[in-house]
Amino acid sequence: xxxxxxxxxxxxxxxxxxxxxxxxxxxxxxxxxxxxxxxxxxxxxxxxxxxxxxxxxxxxxxxxxxxxxxxxxxxxxxxxxxxxxxxxxxxxxxxxxxxxxxxxxxxxxxxxxxxxxxxxxxxxxxxxxxxxxxxxxxxxxxxxxxxxxxxxxxxxxxxxxxxxxxxxxxxxxxxxxxxxxxxxxxxxxxxxxxxxxxxxxxxxxxxxxxxxxxxxxxxxxxxxxxxxxxxxxx
Amino acid sequence: xxxxxxxxxxxxxxxxxxxxxxxxxxxxxxxxxxxxxxxxxxxxxxxxxxxxxxxxxxxxxxxxxxxxxxxxxxxxxxxxxxxxxxxxxxxxxxxxxxxxxxxxxxxxxxxxxxxxxxxxxxxxxxxxxxxxxxxxxxxxxxxxxxxxxxxxxxxxxxxxxxxxxxxxxxxxxxxxxxxxxxxxxxxxxxxxxxxxxxxxxxxxxxxxxxxxxxxxxxxxxxxxxxxxxxxxxx
DNA sequence: CGGCAATTTGATATCCATCAATCGGTGTGG
DNA sequence: CCACACCGATTGATGGATATCAAATTGCCG
Numbered sequence: 001x002x003x004x005x006x007x008x009x010x011x012x013x014x015x016x017x018x019x020x021x022x023x024x025x026x027x028x029x030x031x032x033x034x035x036x037x038x039x040x041x042x043x044x045x046x047x048x049x050x051x052x053x054x055x056x057x058x059x060x061x062x063x064x065x066x067x068x069x070x071x072x073x074x075x076x077x078x079x080x081x082x083x084x085x086x087x088x089x090x091x092x093x094x095x096x097x098x099x100x101x102x103x104x105x106x107x108x109x110x111x112x113x114x115x116x117x118x119x120x121x122x123x124x125x126x127x128x129x130x131x132x133x134x135x136x137x138x139x140x141x142x143x144x145x146x147x148x149x150x151x152x153x154x155x156x157x158x159x160x161x162x163x164x165x166x167x168x169x170x171x172x173x174x175x176x177x178x179x180x181x182x183x184x185x186x187x188x189x190x191x192x193x194x195x196x197x198x199x200x201x202x203x204x205x206x207x208x209x210x211x212x213x214x215x216x217x218x219x220x221x222x223x224x225x226x227x228x229x230x231x232x233x234x
Numbered sequence: 235x236x237x238x239x240x241x242x243x244x245x246x247x248x249x250x251x252x253x254x255x256x257x258x259x260x261x262x263x264x265x266x267x268x269x270x271x272x273x274x275x276x277x278x279x280x281x282x283x284x285x286x287x288x289x290x291x292x293x294x295x296x297x298x299x300x301x302x303x304x305x306x307x308x309x310x311x312x313x314x315x316x317x318x319x320x321x322x323x324x325x326x327x328x329x330x331x332x333x334x335x336x337x338x339x340x341x342x343x344x345x346x347x348x349x350x351x352x353x354x355x356x357x358x359x360x361x362x363x364x365x366x367x368x369x370x371x372x373x374x375x376x377x378x379x380x381x382x383x384x385x386x387x388x389x390x391x392x393x394x395x396x397x398x399x400x401x402x403x404x405x406x407x408x409x410x411x412x413x414x415x416x417x418x419x420x421x422x423x424x425x426x427x428x429x430x431x432x433x434x435x436x437x438x439x440x441x442x443x444x445x446x447x448x449x450x451x452x453x454x455x456x457x458x459x460x461x462x463x464x465x466x467x468x
Numbered sequence: 469c470g471g472c473a474a475t476t477t478g479a480t481a482t483c484c485a486t487c488a489a490t491c492g493g494t495g496t497g498g
Numbered sequence: 499c500c501a502c503a504c505c506g507a508t509t510g511a512t513g514g515a516t517a518t519c520a521a522a523t524t525g526c527c528g
Contacts, residue, residue, distance in 0.1 A: 051358065053455055057366040061358060074351035080358070109343070116350055117308035123357040124285065124295060124314070130364035131415030132291040135484070173507065181365030183485055188508055205493085205507065221287055369516070407475065417517055422476055439475065439525070 006152075008067050009115050011108040014101040015041045015091040023047075023084035025170075030070075030082040039071030039098050045088025046170060050178065051080045060179035062122070063146075063171070066153035069115060071095065086170045130181045133221075138180040139190040140220040143167055143200065143210065165210040166203070240386075242301050243349050245342040248335040249275045249325040257281075257318035259404075264304075264316040273305030273332050279322025280404060284412065285314045294413035296356070297380075297405070300387035303349060305329065320404045364415045367455075372414040373424040374454040377401055377434065377444065399444040400437070 020043060023029055029040065029047065047064040061080060064070060070082060070090070102108050129138050146167050150156075156164060169176070173184040180187065191208070194200045199216045201209045210216055254277060257263055263274065263281065281298040295314060298304060304316060304324070336342050363372050380401050384390075390398060403410070407418040414421065425442070428434045433450045435443045444450055 051362055053362070053366065055455065059362045059365045061361060072351060072354060074348050074355060079355075103340075106337075113347065113350070114308050116347070116354070117306060120306060120350070120354055120357065121308060121313075123354065123361065126361050127295060127357065127364060128285055128287070128293045130361060131293045131412075132287065178365075184507080185486080185509085186484060189484090192508080221289065418475080419477085419518080420516055423516090426476080 009069070009111045011102060011105075011112040011115070012041055012067060012069070013108065014098050015093055018091040018093045020089050020091050023088045023090070025084055025086060028081060028083045029088075029090065030078050030080070032079060032081045034078050036071065036073050036076055036078050037095050039069070039093050039095050040090040041093075042066055042068045042070065043089040043091055046085040047082050047088055047090075048085050048171060048175060049080055049082050058178045059181070060175055061126075063149070063179070065149045069112075071098075072116060072119060085175070135180070135182050135186050136190045136193050137219060137221065138182070139176075139187065139194065140199070140216050141222070142176065142180060143194075143208065144216060144220050144222055147210065165213065167208050167210060169206045169208065243303070243345045245336060245339075245346040245349070246275055246301060246303070247342065248332050249327055252325040252327045254323050254325050257322045257324070259318050259320055262315060262317045263322075263324065264312050264314070266313060266315045268312050270305065270307050270310055270312050271329050273303070273327050273329050274324040275327075276300050276302045276304065277323040277325055280319040281316050281322055281324075282319050282405060282409060283314055283316050292412045293415070294409055296360075297383070297413070299383045303346075305332075306350060306353060319409070369414070369416050369420050370424045370427050371453060371455065372416070373410075373421065373428065374433070374450050375456070376410065376414060377428075377442065378450060378454050378456055381444065399447065401442050401444060403440045403442065 018041075021029075023045070032052065042064055044066055047068075047070070048060055049062050049064060049070075050058055050060045052058040063085065064082075073079070102112060125141075129141055133141065146169070147164055150167070151159070151161075151164055173187050176182075177184040177187045182190075191200070191202060194216075195202055197215070199210070199212045199219070201211055203209055252275075255263075257279070266286065276298055278300055281302075281304070282294055283296050283298060283304075284292055284294045286292040297319065298316075307313070336346060359375075363375055367375065380403070381398055384401070385393070385395075385398055407421050410416075411418040411421045416424075425434070425436060428450075429436055431449070433444065433446045433453070435445055437443055
């Protein structure tokens with residue numbers, strides 16, 4: 001298995017010198033229905049991307065971290081909402097300027113397409129989880145997903161680095177529930193079960209420690225994952 | 235709302251003159267783990283794309299129809315399985331030749347990226363369904379999805395065309411179940427409920443008639459969908 | 469007509485949702 | 499500093515939707 005970190009996507013150079021914007025927790029960057037004339041790159045913090053039906057049901061589609069691009073859509077308006085979970089800084093670029101900067105830069109275009117494919121494969125993971133996994137399995141996957149992104153955004157080369165096992169959960173239980181297709185009470189109980197089984201310890205409401213990584217991975221069935229391409233052979 | 239059909243994606247020209255391959259129902263075109271050195275375009279028939287975990291759980295990711303491109307991946311091997319549901323003909327092209335044909339053709343590249351975005355938005359729909367909708371709602375969405383693709387692949391301009399309401403279901407109940415994240419018995423019962431509610435009639439095991447399209451759409455909550463971009467202003 | 473597979477239907481079990489109560493932290497004002 | 503209120507999280511009790519297991523039925527192909 002590959003184990004070294006990937007360099008940041010080269011197409012992100014298009015954001016060099018772009019103006020930035022700071023968001024407070026809960027602040028909305030993109031409201032559903034807004035014109036898709038701007039694209040963003042996350043410089044720091046965590047965002048949450050979600051879609052809400054007319055009847056109020058909400059599905060959280062992903063949590064976004066440093067160097068995640070924001071603005072993939074085929075339509076001229078966004079059909080999802082993006083809001084800050086933690087204080088966040090993003091770089092802003094008009095879509096037309098972004099496209100112009102990419103145009104003709106073969107390497108950047110290829111990197112952009114590649115990033116799009118990785119997003120697609122993440123979605124496949126999500127579909128598999130929602131369709132096939134139980135509540136506790138989904139939560140296990142989620143914790144590993146957060147750990148993974150923490151590792152990537154901090155560029156920590158060593159997967160065994162102990163601090164990686166302190167997972168920060170800045171979002172609410174309800175956000176987690178809407179991400180995993182569960183109710184918040186079920187998320188609570190599933191945390192309890194993971195703790196009972198000695199896979200994690202709850203340090204406080206927004207912080208858990210992974211105490212048995214191997215068992216958590218086994219439960220999550222993480223080898224089923226598509227996502228090795230996020231890492232590069234070392 | 236837009237109501238005319240979109241022209242086929244221009245990048246599909248890259249398959250002009252490509253060799254074809256015929257598949258019988260059940261025949262595998264791409265086995266999970268196979269090298270991703272070929273890409274395909276569907277000329278006729280229906281394919282099914284799925285992913286199976288080590289423990290045997292299978293998630294059907296999509297059903298594929300005419301003019302659907304096959305080969306989106308960031309890795310050098312496919313991590314999913316593609317098999318024929320009906321007799322199917324595909325055009326085959328090596329990935330390198332396909333990339334070479336696209337390279338420099340700005341219009342084709344843009345169309346390709348656009349198609350990728352549409353796939354992404356379809357996946358968002360799927361995630362919303364699996365995370366938020368009940369069994370009967372998912373089945374309603376599924377029937378409308380089949381009707382929609384039937385319309386697209388037959389290039390039927392009029393959405394009210396009555397033959398569109400005869401939906402063909404060539405796949406098994408288990409395939410449907412694995413697509414919707416349900417068990418086959420639940421799919422059966424949900425068909426029964428849709429029939430009880432006079433939204434459909436079961437003609438035979440592989441054919442249903444939509445008898446109340448408006449009610450089915452209401453149940454599916456289809457306005458929640460992202461996918462207007464699959465149609466073009468008429 | 470016979471036999472096998474797919475589907476439907478039935479009975480029951482399980483998981484998760486729902487509704488309700490309690491707990492714990494945090495901020496405010498007395 | 500403490501009382502109180504408020505919000506999110508946890509825990510408890512119950513219900514409902516779907517899974518599971520089993521049987522009956524239908525459809526399909528020889």
